[in-house]
Amino acid sequence: MAHAFADLFEHAVDAMPDRVALIVSGEHVTFRELDERANRLAHHFKDAGFGFDAHVGIHMHNSIETMVAVLAAFKIRAVPVTVNYRYTVDELIYVYENSDLDALVYHRSYGEQVVGAVASVPRIRHVVVAPDEIASGDEPVVPEGIEYDDALADSSPTRDFAERSGDDVYILYTGGTTGRPKGVVWRQEDMWRVLGGGYDFYSGVPVADEYQQSRVGAASDMPMRMLILPPLIHTSALMPSFTFLFAGNTVLYVPAFDATKVWQVVAEEKPMVMVITGDAMGRPLIEAHAQLQLDTSSLAVVASGAALFSGSVKDAFFDQFPNLMISDSVGSSETGFGGIGFASKGTQQRGGPTIGSNRFTVVVDDDGNVLQPGSGAEGWLTKLGNVPIGYYKDPVKSAEIFRTVDGARAVVTGDRARVEADGSVTLLGRGNMVINTGGEKVFAEEVEAVVKAHGDVYDAIVIGMPDDRWGSRVTAVLQTRDHASIDFDSLEKHARNQLAGYKIPRSFWIVEQVMRAPSGKPDYRWAKEFAENNEPSHRIGLT
Structure with missing residues (x-):
């Protein structure tokens, strides 16, 4: 019995070949078409000498070509390694070397960073350059890189690959916002069980066999559509994609997050489910929605994970979508799915969700x-x-x-x-984000949720800074709404109404933009460095 991702996907292809699998920028791709493209790229890699246990880097944003690359690697039992496309050249060199990449597929828009990194990693001996609607066309290209379209055109669309195993692995690199990225090694069967639908998420009961997802999907004549906004470099996007595809449903992506564009896609393509990463996507989405006059009535579920989704932002969604279901999932690169909670309007939330x-x-x-x-x-x-x-x-x-x-x-x-x-x-x-101030423990996420609920604050990261008296003091790096001024007296009063006195931030730094990882997680390392190198914009007393 095969519990490898390529097999599970191929079961869906065989059961529902003419259904639409992916929609990106108006292009609709069926399961059969997606399978054939992945077969072609898989044969290209195979002909270039890659196969079992070869490490294939995928340095790409959300697109049809990204899913083709991941599937192609799985088909030949290679190990896909998804790469954070926001990394600098030095960070890329570290990940490329640490992950032992043999080959790389990248979007042309990242040419400048990729060219610089690949030149320093001689182990990478084969590079494929994918087309990219974000690219300007002036980006440098890796010397001797193969064009994606040429790679597919010169290869076979047939399925004639070796037998696969659930022991085949996938390596997921963590974001590295508080240190060097680490590669988490998953057996595909384990990942399928906890993230790809191999267990029922609610009961924990395993599915009957490898065909159950495709069998259930084929029995329904009303496939669902899910719009996935987090980047495919993370399991919070890649695994929901596979879960949906295994059951014959349709997945939608946007190449780059833009709140207005997202709602235009919702109005045009009518997804029922939208996956986001907490406030980082939720806040700009709901504020943009309030300004638009679009038919977004198809949306029934907003599913968040991987980052804080505060109660105030959830309530804003309920105000505009009274019948919406909002779920909040717990998990990480190391755990996979850890549980799910459901929100209701007005729920008091301190820190993360209850599952x-x-x-x-x-x-x-x-x-x-x-x-x-x-x-x-x-x-x-x-x-x-x-x-x-x-x-x-x-x-x-x-x-x-x-x-x-x-x-x-x-x-x-x-x-x-x-x-x-x-x-x-x-x-x-x-x-590691607990702030010990005078012997009291303060969880950064709890304070962040309260601070971000104030009307003058658009985004915030809460950190601890050294303090001679208290050991550490609670501080915050803020992005104000519309880059306007902030009423700090009002913010302090707002915080005191919801937090114990020792949890209230004492120093504030105002920035143009709060930095976050592509997943939406706060970049605490950046916030700490900024605070260490700049004078606070405001201080309040220790009363």
């Missing part, structure tokens, strides 16, 4: 003991069941979080959490 009880997500104390419902204790969010093999080429860091809990392999994350009386779990925030 329903499930047998694969628990909270453990510092000694690795599972905390029981009703204990009221805080601990570390932990994932049981199908988990990654570890970090690529990093046994030391692997040993830090990939441990044994209750006699089974588990991932003990850096997220602080609390188990509730009913067994549900409330995510409190990243453990």
Whole structure:
């Protein structure tokens, strides 16, 4: 029984070849067409000498060509390595070298960075340059790079590849916003189980067999459409794409996030579901929607993950979409899907979401003991069941979080959490983002949610800065709404109404734009460096 991603996709192709698989920038591609394009690129790589365990870098934004490249790698049992397209040349050289890339597919618009990085990584011996509607046409091209269209035109569209295995792997590099990126190595079957629909997300019950998703999809004559906005370099976009495709549904992308463009796509293509990454996408989306006169009535579900989705922004969605369902998922590169919670208007939220009880997500104390419902204790969010093999080429860091809990392999994350009386779990925030001020613990995400709910604030990152008296003081880097001035007295009053006094930011820095990773996660390293090198815009007293 094959539990490899290429096999699962091919089952959907065979069951529903003429359904639309992808829609990007008005182009509709059927399952058969997507499969044939992936077969052609797979044959191109195979003819170039690549196959099992070859590492293929995919340095691309959301597009049809990106999914073709990922599928092509899976088809020949190569290891796709998705690359953050916002990295500098130095960061790219590190990832290219650390991941042992043999080949690379990239969008032309990233030519300047890619050319500089590839020149320093001689192991990369084959490069494919994909067409790109974002590119200006003046970007440099890697010498001897093969044009994507030529690679497909010269290759076979047939499926005649070797048998695959669920033990084939995928390497996902983390964002590296608080340190060097790390490659998380997943067996494909484990990733399918926790992120690709191999388990029912709500009950935790495994699907009957490898054909169940395509069988259920073929039995329905009303396929769904999902608009996925996070970048495909992350599982928060790539895995929902596969989950939908395995069941014969249609996935939509936009090449670059633009709130107005997103709503135009919703009005034109009528997706039922939209996937976002918290406030980073949610806030500009809902503010743009209020200014537009478009038919967006098809939208029934907004699913968020990978970043904070604060209660105030959720409420703004409910104001404009009263019947909307909003879900908030917990997970990471190291855990996969950890649980899901559902929002309702007016819900008081402190930090992250509360997810329903499930047998694969628990909270453990510092000694690795599972905390029981009703204990009221805080601990570390932990994932049981199908988990990654570890970090690529990093046994030391692997040993830090990939441990044994209750006699089974588990991932003990850096997220602080609390188990509730009913067994549900409330995510409190990243453990390394806890600010210890005068012996009190402050979770950055809780303060960020409150600060961003103020009318003058568009975005915020909360950090701890050294303080002679308190050890650390809570501070914030802010982006104001429309780059206008901010009423700090009003902001302080707003914060004091919702936070204990020791949680209120004492220093503020105003910036043109708060920096975030493509996933929408705050770039805490950038915020800390900015605060260290600039005088605060405002200070308040320690009363």
